[in-house]
Amino acid sequence: MGILNKLLGKEKNGKKCECGDSAVSNGKYVADSPVAGFIPDLPVPPGGKIKIAIYWAAACGGCDISILDSDEKVLNIGTMADIVMWPIAADGKEKDIEAMDDGAITVSIISGAIRNSENEHMVKLLRQKSKLVIAYGTCACFGGTPALANLVNDANEVLKYVYTKTPTSADFQSQYAKSGAIIPQTSYQAPEGELTLPVVYDVVKSLDQVVDVDYFVPGCPPTQETITKLLDALVNFVYNNVALPPKGTIIGVENKTLCEECPRRKENRRIDKIHEPHEVDVDPELCLMDQGILCLGAATVAGCGAKCTRVGQPCRGCYGPSKVVQEQGASIFTAVASLFPVLEDDPTCDESKIIDIMSSIKDPLGYFYAFSMAKALIKAKVTEGGK
């Protein structure tokens, strides 16, 4: 990691920071102290403030909120860094970023998938201007919910649905659009000049499929523990010259699956029916799979602390696949299929009976690939016979 540190202009045994607080005592930032992640009276870094850009591409904004939600820890960012861009919370325009030198921004934290030309332009610009790029949140890491749009034929189908079929827009179209539906155009010649809108792509991509990404922080949104780990790494690096993790590290995950973090009792029961959590009285202690509730925990990497399963909601897989598999969806439906018991008449029964059993799982692609579509082996819908 010497390369990265050199890249960032950090020398070993750099100047000691002048700090007297317990968490930063003797120039050491103590990550596991009671105030981990937050240091009151954090001094300005010895080498001057670093520059941080936080950007959202195709995201819901939840990731930005999760950063703001890190309570007092977010104040450390303010002390440690100048926020040069953060559309949701701070000023900073595209032209300001363009005016910067290449590599002037220390860290760009980008959330959201890449689904239109604006997203692509901005992340490429930020990549060019930044030393480090962090894919923050599931959409940036794996495509997330936006990438489920890859399962319709093309972007026009999405636009058409959104602008003509949804109740609010259908109402508008029927009242005002007398001569054909109004759907936004990417370019319009107004008397004052040409007006343009970004082009929506047919295939939604994850951030690392568009630009080079240094670190991944999964989660929908990343949990406080994960954010703390990220902040720890940054603060430690900026103040104590502690080397950053190797490039490509997924921050905040462990080597095991969610099941090992989940406190529920596992009985490895067979299931013959799939339930939704609201359809049954969920046993608070028994494994959700044992109760017939589809849970992606067995195929999802640990790190979130099993927040959903603790409160009776099945894991939907937002932290992504465990380290040894690529296909989160295939991995979980392999497991789910094996949960259906071998029946008395299995040796003799017709294949159609098996199809009936498996058909109790509705929308398998949408369920098992809810967050990882952009990283699946087959990334988008195909059409037999070719287009």
Next chain:
Amino acid sequence: MADFEPKIVAFCCNWCSYAGADGAGVARLQMPTNFRIIRTMCSARVDPEWVLRAFSKGADGVMILGCHPGDCHYIGGNYRARRRIALLRMVIEQYGFDPKRLKLEWVSASEGEKFQKTVVDFVDTIKALGPTPIKKEE
């Protein structure tokens, strides 16, 4: 399209179907040469990820051949396999593939002729369907 020669990946279980394929060869049964066999220990060893990988790399069809129900060397492997493949077929159908591109068949060690017939039928099916809808990687 007349000269379309499909590429087919065939996963054969070690105990029945691979021996069946061997039998077909020893008996010199004529078969199209469009398939490539991958030997697995059991049909349940075939991870759906492998099938999806085969499709994503441009395979026109995938066959999974295992022991007859009740004959599995590992007692219940093929029951697992057929549940998985049923689910996988739903998945590839959602992707837009014709579900006939994925075939699960039972071929025992002594059924060289059935192996031949399965291959011939499947190659015909795929030839009728045409090349895979997966676009070549740009």
